[in-house]
Each structure stands twice: as structure tokens, then as C-alpha cells.
Amino acid sequence: MEGPRSPLEAELPQVLDFLNKKLRTDASWSIAAEYPTAFSSNNLHNMRIIADEGSVLSHAVMKPLIIKSPHVIFKVGAIGSVVTDDQHQGQGYSTQIIKDCLKSATEQSCDIAILWTDLFDFYRRMGFELAGSEVSFVIEENFDVPPINLRFSTDNKVSPDAIYRLYAAHSVNSVRTIEETRKFLSIPQTKVYTAWEPNGQLAAYAIEGKGADLGGYIHEWGGSVSKLMALFAFIRAQKDQPYTIICPRHATNLIQALQTKDVTMNHGYLGMIKLVNFDQLAAKIKRAFRAEGIADIVLEKHPNHFVFGVGQDLYTINNETDMVRLLFGPVDFRGLGIFKEETAIKLEKILPLNLWIWGWDSI
Numbered sequence: 001m002e003g004p005r006s007p008l009e010a011e012l013p014q015v016l017d018f019l020n021k022k023l024r025t026d027a028s029w030s031i032a033a034e035y036p037t038a039f040s041s042n043n044l045h046n047m048r049i050i051a052d053e054g055s056v057l058s059h060a061v062m063k064p065l066i067i068k069s070p071h072v073i074f075k076v077g078a079i080g081s082v083v084t085d086d087q088h089q090g091q092g093y094s095t096q097i098i099k100d101c102l103k104s105a106t107e108q109s110c111d112i113a114i115l116w117t118d119l120f121d122f123y124r125r126m127g128f129e130l131a132g133s134e135v136s137f138v139i140e141e142n143f144d145v146p147p148i149n150l151r152f153s154t155d156n157k158v159s160p161d162a163i164y165r166l167y168a169a170h171s172v173n174s175v176r177t178i179e180e181t182r183k184f185l186s187i188p189q190t191k192v193y194t195a196w197e198p199n200g201q202l203a204a205y206a207i208e209g210k211g212a213d214l215g216g217y218i219h220e221w222g223g224s225v226s227k228l229m230a231l232f233a234f235i236r237a238q239k240d241q242p243y244t245i246i247c248p249r250h251a252t253n254l255i256q257a258l259q260t261k262d263v264t265m266n267h268g269y270l271g272m273i274k275l276v277n278f279d280q281l282a283a284k285i286k287r288a289f290r291a292e293g294i295a296d297i298v299l300e301k302h303p304n305h306f307v308f309g310v311g312q313d314l315y316t317i318n319n320e321t322d323m324v325r326l327l328f329g330p331v332d333f334r335g336l337g338i339f340k341e342e343t344a345i346k347l348e349k350i351l352p353l354n355l356w357i358w359g360w361d362s363i
């Protein structure tokens with residue numbers, strides 16, 4: 001048995017073959033087409049395998065993301081495609097591999113690691129906790145929007161530059177290139193819905209599906225609220241059945257507009273998050289508070305606890321996972337009943353942090 005280690009370039013086809021057999025049994029495409037940035041040869045150093053006599057037994061991949069938000073620029077290690085061969089499960093391979101991914105995320109100066117799973121207890125043992133926020137809307141019925149002069153299309157052949165221009169206008173987004181956008185646009189099972197101005201400019205876009213995942217879910221979108229609402233109405237009419245739109249909590253104007261329609265709104269978590277460089281993240285957060293004129297923010301890690309608060313209104317937090325919730329939410333600082341009202345008001349200026357990861361970046 002060898003590893004956890006990165007595969008050699010020559011081993012990549014064999015690793016992908018293992019993943020396709022284990023995770024994409026019924027798919028006609030390779031998993032590499034679903035996650036073009038994670039499984040590219042320039043992310044090989046972030047893939048981890050355990051192998052024995054030339055066979056891959058276990059795997060996970062980490063993709064570092066730079067996420068820009070108004071207060072903080074995060075470095076996030078997204079972890080995915082975690083799998084162990086059936087015959088070798090329960091021997092600690094995935095645990096070893098994930099710990100090695102976390103070590104690598106720490107060494108690469110990630111603030112946090114994130115992953116998407118329904119095996120909550122498995123990842124809790126490694127210090128991950130459900131955190132961050134996601135709001136989703138099931139669009140139950142057709143709806144009307146004020147008349148608007150747009151042309152709608154379901155043609156996937158859209159220039160990545162046009163998508164990128166609207167994507168770049170988001171207040172929270174990952175650093176992407178146009179070339180990466182081009183690769184994302186050709187992910188199998190992706191539907192691209194667009195709205196065009198009479199002058200031929202892209203006014204709004206919405207992306208549904210991503211390989212084996214997110215069918216019936218709009219996981220990426222861009223454009224102004226009124227144009228997006230017109231596009232969402234078009235999509236509902238096109239599909240003739242309900243579909244779901246995923247939104248960040250801070251998309252307050254879009255959320256308000258959607259709430260006026262016949263929708264079912266659900267609150268969820270962004271993912272499972274683990275702190276990997278607390279001091280670095282704390283320094284970024286404290287800088288953000290200082291920029292808001294709050295100089296006496298306290299956010300310190302001690303050997304067995306954290307100290308958190310403003311001025312003299314301080315609180316001891318014993319669990320790292322509680323700290324994750326205080327920083328990324330969901331959290332109601334007033335409802336907690338531990339901080340003074342004036343402290344809660346100050347904390348809410350920056351916290352919970354507006355972290356968001358668009359669908360194409362999830363792995």
C-alpha cells in the first residue's frame with residue numbers, strides 16, 4: 001500500500017478510470033468533463049490517491065479557489081470525489097486522504113476547506129461542520145413579469161466572454177479566467193438559458209445542471225434582477241414544470257423579487273466547512289472590522305478555546321465547529337442571547353461572512 005500521494009501525470013487516466021467506475025457508472029462522459037479545473041493536469045498536485053500494486057484504492061481531490069467578497073478575499077480548498085474501492089472501505093483510507101488534503105490546504109494558505117456531501121457524521125469526525133447559507137426557490141408556477149424587450153435563448157453556444165462580463169459583476173465570486181468559463185460551458189448535461197438585449201448584448205444568463213448533479217437546479221446566474229426575473233419566467237414556461245434556483249443569502253434584491261411569486265423558499269447550508277488557517281482568517285476578519293471603524297474586535301485562538309467579541313463583551317468558544325458557525329453562519333447574534341445589543345450590532349457589520357461558491361466551482 002502506498003500513499004496518500006499525488007498521482008503521476010501518466011497515472012491520471014487510470015485514476016479517472018477508477019473514479020468513472022465508482023462514481024459515474026451510468027454516465028456516458030468522464031468525471032473530468034464535469035470538473036475541468038479540478039481534474040486538469042495543473043491540479044495534479046492536489047489530487048491524492050492510495051494505491052496498491054498498480055491499482056487505485058482510494059481518492060480525493062482538492063481545488064483551491066480564490067473567493068472575492070466585499071470585506072474579505074478568501075482562499076478556499078474545495079474537496080471532492082472522495083471514494084474508496086468497496087473491497088477496501090473501513091480501513092481508514094478516506095480519512096487519511098482527506099487529512100492529507102487538509103494538510104495541503106493549510107500549506108497552500110487556504111483559510112478554510114469546504115465540501116458537499118450527505119455523509120455529515122463521517123466528515124464531522126474530521127472537524128467539518130455544516131455552515132454558510134444558501135437560499136433556494138422552487139418555482140412552482142408560471143409567473144408574469146412587466147413587459148421587457150429581451151430575446152430568450154436555450155442555445156448553449158454562448159460566448160464565454162459575455163457570460164464572464166456578467167459573472168464579474170457579482171459581489172461575491174471566485175477568480176476565474178474566460179478560458180475556465182469556456183470549459184464550464186461545455187460540461188455535459190448543462191443547459192444554458194440566456195436573455196439578450198435588442199442590440200445583441202447579453203442581459204442575463206442562467207445555468208442548469210452539471211454532469212450527474214444539479215439537474216433541475218439553476219446553480220449559476222447573472223444579470224440585473226429585472227432581467228433575471230424575465231429569464232426565470234421564460235425558463236418556467238419552457239420547462240412546463242417546477243425547477244429550483246439556488247441563491248446566496250446576500251442576493252437580497254433577487255430574493256425579494258422571487259418571494260413575490262408562487263415559489264417555495266428553503267434555507268440551507270452552503271456546505272461542510274472546516275477552518276484550516278484560523279490565524280490568517282482572523283487577521284482578514286479583524287482588518288474588515290477595523291475598516292468599518294470597529295477596532296476593538298477580539299478573535300483569538302488559544303490552545304483549547306477561542307475568545308470572541310468586541311471590547312469587554314467577550315465570550316469563550318470551546319469548539320472549532322461553533323466558531324465556524326459564528327463566522328460563516330447561519331447565526332443570529334441577537335438571538336444567541338450572549339452578546340450585548342450594541343456588540344451584536346457591531347458583529348453584524350461583517351458577520352456572518354458573505355461566503356458564496358457558485359455551482360461551477362463546487363466539486
Ligand SMILES: CC(C)(COP(=O)(O)OP(=O)(O)OC[C@H]1O[C@@H](n2cnc3c(N)ncnc32)[C@H](O)[C@@H]1OP(=O)(O)O)[C@@H](O)C(=O)NCCC(=O)NCCS
Nearest residue numbers: 082083084089090091092093094095096116117119121122
Ligand atoms: C464514504 C467513503 C468515502 C469512506 O471511505 P473509507 O475509506 O471506507 O473511509 P474510512 O475507512 O476512512 O472511514 C470509514 C469510517 O467512516 C464510517 N462511514 C462510512 N460511511 C459513513 C456514513 N455514510 N456516515 C457516517 N459514517 C460513515 C464508517 O462507519 C467507518 O467508521 P469506523 O472507522 O468507525 O468503522 C466510502 O464509503 C465510499 O467510497 N463510499 C462511496 C462513495 C461516496 O459516498 N463518497 C462520498 C462522496 S462525498
